[in-house]
Amino acid sequence: MKYVGIDWGGEVHVVALVGTTGEVLDEWEVEHAPAAIADLLERLEEAGGPSGLCIALEPGSPLLMAQLLEAGYRLYPINPKQADRYRDRYFVSGAKDDRRDALVLALAVASDIDRMHELEPESDLSQELLLRAHARTRLVQQRVAQGNRLRDLLKRYYPALLGLKRAIHDPLLLALLMAYPDAERARRSHRGRIAKILKKHRTRAVSPDDVVSVLHGPAFSVPPAVLAAHRDEALDLAAQIQGINQQIRQAEDRLELLFEEHPDRELLLSLTGMGMNIAIRVGIGLGCNRVQQLKPSIIQCHAGSAPVTKSTGRRRRRKGHGREYGSHRVIMRRACNRDIQSGVNQWASASIIKSRWARAFYSQARAKGMGHNSALRALGNKWVKILVAVMRSRRPYDEDHHIQHLVAAGVPWVHDLARG
Numbered sequence: 001m002k003y004v005g006i007d008w009g010g011e012v013h014v015v016a017l018v019g020t021t022g023e024v025l026d027e028w029e030v031e032h033a034p035a036a037i038a039d040l041l042e043r044l045e046e047a048g049g050p051s052g053l054c055i056a057l058e059p060g061s062p063l064l065m066a067q068l069l070e071a072g073y074r075l076y077p078i079n080p081k082q083a084d085r086y087r088d089r090y091f092v093s094g095a096k097d098d099r100r101d102a103l104v105l106a107l108a109v110a111s112d113i114d115r116m117h118e119l120e121p122e123s124d125l126s127q128e129l130l131l132r133a134h135a136r137t138r139l140v141q142q143r144v145a146q147g148n149r150l151r152d153l154l155k156r157y158y159p160a161l162l163g164l165k166r167a168i169h170d171p172l173l174l175a176l177l178m179a180y181p182d183a184e185r186a187r188r189s190h191r192g193r194i195a196k197i198l199k200k201h202r203t204r205a206v207s208p209d210d211v212v213s214v215l216h217g218p219a220f221s222v223p224p225a226v227l228a229a230h231r232d233e234a235l236d237l238a239a240q241i242q243g244i245n246q247q248i249r250q251a252e253d254r255l256e257l258l259f260e261e262h263p264d265r266e267l268l269l270s271l272t273g274m275g276m277n278i279a280i281r282v283g284i285g286l287g288c289n290r291v292q293q294l295k296p297s298i299i300q301c302h303a304g305s306a307p308v309t310k311s312t313g314r315r316r317r318r319k320g321h322g323r324e325y326g327s328h329r330v331i332m333r334r335a336c337n338r339d340i341q342s343g344v345n346q347w348a349s350a351s352i353i354k355s356r357w358a359r360a361f362y363s364q365a366r367a368k369g370m371g372h373n374s375a376l377r378a379l380g381n382k383w384v385k386i387l388v389a390v391m392r393s394r395r396p397y398d399e400d401h402h403i404q405h406l407v408a409a410g411v412p413w414v415h416d417l418a419r420g
Contacts, residue, residue, distance in 0.1 A: 001020055001052060001053075002017060002018070002020070002025065002047060002048050002053050002054075003019075003020075003054050003055075003056065003110040004016065004017050004018075004044065004055040004056070004106055005056050005057070005102045005103060005108070006057040006102060007098045007102040008032075008060065008061040010032065011031065012030065012098075013029070013031075013061075013064065014099055014101070015028055015102055016099070016106040017047055018106045018107060018110055022110055022111070027102070037063075041067065044073070053073060054074050054076060054109055054113060055068060055073050055109075056075075056076045056077075056105040056106060057075065057076075057077065057078070057105060058080050058083055058105070059079075069119070069121055074118050075119040076109050076116045076117070078105060078108060078116070079335065081335060083104060083105060086105075090104055090107060117294070120290065122284070122288065122289065123288075125261060128258065129258055129259060129262065129284055130280065130284060132258065133280040133285075136248060136251040136255065137281070139248050143169050143241060143244045147167075147169045147241060149237055150237040153230055153234050153237065156230055157183075157220075157226060157230040157234075158181075158182055158183055158186075158231075159220070160183055160217055160218075161173065161176065161177060161180075161186070161215075164210075168241075169244075171201055171242070172201045172203050174238045176194075176197060177234060177238050178235065179197060180215060181231045181234060181235055182227055183219035183220070183222075186215035186216070187215065189216070191208050194211045194212060198211070252276075255280065259279070266396060267283075267391060267397075270390070270396035270398075271383070271386065271387060271390065271397045272351050272355040272358065272397065272399060273350035273351030273355060273383075274350075281340060281342075282340055282347060282384075282387070285337065285343070286303060286340060286387070288391065290302070291391045291392065296385050296388045300385065301336065303336065303337065303344050303384045304332075304333050304334075304336030304337065304338065304344065305333075305344050305380040305381035305384050307331065307332065307381075308330070308334075309329070309330050310327070310328075311327065312327050312328075332373075332377065344380040344384060345380055347380060348362075348376045348379040348380035348383060349376055351379070352379070355399060356399070357399070357403050357406060358382075358383075360414060360416075360417055361378075361379055361382065363413075365378055386402070403417050
């Protein structure tokens with residue numbers, strides 16, 4: 001068996017080929033062009049082909065990885081931080097260049113292939129769903145950024161509009177801003193027109209009188225030049241956010257149609273608190289192949305829900321017995337898929353409202369002194385383990401059955417739920 005390391009770049013890829021004992025057999029550069037990639041595949045075929053080569057590379061070059069996977073090669077993605085640690089093993093001086101990086105990747109897979117996980121590509125449907133979900137996430141992030149700019153601007157010249165207590169990207173708030181872009185026009189607003197705006201946006205949580213009382217309230221005196229500049233910028237931002245809202249709705253419509261065809265849809269949506277977007281980001285993001293093949297503890301680490309423990313020295317096992325020195329810390333995991341980690345936290349937060357045992361778990365975690373985010377991560381860790389069990393058993397999640405399982409296991413904080 002021979003091992004290949006590829007240090008990919010935007011224009012040039014560096015390739016290193018080593019033998020079983022780590023001896024360097026060949027090194028060369030490949031341009032990022034279709035013809036050059038075809039030459040690379042021919043050269044790899046001459047060196048041993050898919051049956052005789054294992055390839056290590058840092059994730060991040062989807063075109064190159066797709067070509068290698070299509071040709072049948074086994075790929076072993078290595079995290080950039082992990083690759084940096086391997087570099088320290090072989091080059092303690094800290095020297096770094098593309099040739100060394102490719103060689104380090106090849107040596108790493110040659111020496112530690114048993115500790116690495118081969119890349120198992122998901123179905124075309126799963127990949128498309130993930131790509132579309134990531135595109136929607138970027139739209140949401142763009143909307144948040146523009147919304148923050150708009151909120152800051154309104155605070156400077158028109159804070160009364162923020163008194164409605166609506167989200168800054170809310171269509172109703174944007175419509176009112178477009179209709180009454182400054183405090184002077186807001187004071188001349190009529191109840192009838194406001195009622196029409198509320199009716200158009202199907203809003204019943206707030207009445208026309210509530211809106212009138214806010215718009216007709218006291219306002220700051222703003223210099224005309226400042227008012228004109230801020231008003232035009234606010235209208236531009238409002239129009240941009242309205243456009244992003246439309247793009248997000250279209251992205252979600254496409255996701256919903258595509259998600260209906262996925263074989264894991266019913267299983268994922270059976271999990272309490274998991275809507276379509278979180279199901280795609282977390283359930284499909286973790287990958288069916290990964291969930292089926294790896295231990296639940298490894299899945300939890302990849303999802304970022306499992307904590308990282310840092311301990312030095314000796315600690316007494318029972319309070320009041322033996323000496324205690326050193327340190328022991330439990331911190332948030334950062335070496336993980338951050339998008340999945342964020343999705344798990346959102347899932348845990350939503351489950352507190354809808355799941356009885358999740359709410360009880362969160363309450364007892366807070367009672368023990370955990371902070372809000374720590375308790376959410378602990379709850380998310382539980383949910384990820386349940387997700388793995390659901391995906392492996394191919395049976396939808398059942399809340400009552402899970403509570404019964406917790407009671408049978410002797411979990412003290414769940415007994416009241418069972419009696420209820």
